[in-house]
Amino acid sequence: MMDCTSVMRNYSRYLLVIFNFFFALTGILIISIGASVKAYYNEYESFLDEKYMYSSDLLIVVGVIIFIIAFFGCCGAMKENVCMTTTYSSLLIVVFILEILVGIGGIVLKSKTRDVVENALITTMKEYDNPKYNETTALWDQVQNQFQCCGVMNYTDWMTSNSTDHKLPISCCPIPTGATGVMTCNQDNAYKLGCLDKFTDYIEGHATTIEGVGIGLAVLQILGILLSCYLSKQIRGDYETV
Template sequence: TMMNHRRRSNNFTYVSSCVKYMIFMLNFVFWLFGGLLIGVGLYAFVDKWQATGSVRVENVYDVVLNISLVMLIAGGVVFVVSFAGCVGALRENTCLLKFYSLCLLVFFLLEMGVAIVGFVFPHTLQSLLEESFTDKIIQTYREDPDLQNFIDFGQQEFKCCGLSQEGYLDWGKNEYFNCTSPSVERCGVPFSCCINATDISSGLVNIMCGYKVQMLPVSEASKKVWTSGCIEIVRSWAERNLYTIAGIALGIALSQLFVIYLAKTLEGQIELQKSRWHS
């Protein structure tokens, strides 16, 4: 009986396999997702590199507005952090688990910061975004096909044109749509600004529907194109759906805190187990 008792007490562990494999499985899914993001981002980046011969990365804006680079960076971060969570849980490595929960805490605090600024100062955030990004995005519209598709999608979905308070007149900052431009598109706006871009009879997109719109006063222009800037439209859309957005944000925040709690629990259990071995 003495032997049996000793064998059973040696097999006893403070480390809950439920917590351990929960962290492992959760991070394994995110690890795969991070890998997928890296793959897609890399494919898009190489594709653009081959198409244009160069990718400009001179300042923060070039990185933020390059969709493939954003995917690569986000994928890389997710990949590394979830890998630390996976291996840390599986190998019961407290060092990796500490790194993992610290990263989650940093993400959590950053998200809280953005959320607070968005909820408390929506107009300040709007003008900040308008000042920072309007010129850059409008100017690079024709240079970056990914960004161009993204802007067209945004303008069609949110029924807006341009980015700032200027609305459709923002497009005057683009060298192709500028009124002094030698191009046929001068004084125009992209087709994605048009209220009826698709020709009903042929089902094709009329690319010329936005030509010469900048010459018209708002009352005339608003019959042909959306005239409000996208950042303002998105802000008012967010205000209308405030409870839904807040609910989702809260859900994400709480689940992050729960995972941090799990990682900390596992860490504590491993420490207990180690002290038991040393004693």
């Protein structure tokens, strides 16, 4: 009959294989989330700091590493190879640290988002309608249309800006379906809310995603670290006994 230690080792091995199967799936999920967040951030790149791009890039890198590490975990568990399981445990610890850093980065970005967005909106507002900054004009129109907002705090910001000769951009007003001809926008039909709060909430939401994925998976990963360390110890013990 198998002794208790052998039974526990077998359970740990199979549990580690199952864990790594789902671990590989989480790697794919992280890559997808990182790519999606990066796409959202790239859409408004002119309004954001480069650190937002780096955070999503790091999430993608972590996802790729996790997917590769899962291979070592499965092979090491099935073959009961002490070298592979030890390497696997070490790599898991490295990824664990990276995920914590990603989570902390998400928290830091989230706390600074409002200031970053406010400074960017105020600065770029002066570039609106300037032929040199067509991209900025298009981005402002996109933000105001998408979030149904006008100006930074409200539509009066455009009155004090030197970018449009104190006129409101057409994107500050809802455009009726099927409307044709020259459209105008004034304070009576302009969106009453500014873009700062709505746009900040949008960016913070994706920063929260990075934060949650990083810290959440790091906590889950502790199980894999414990299992691999236990299996390595048992395998090493068998070699020493032999």
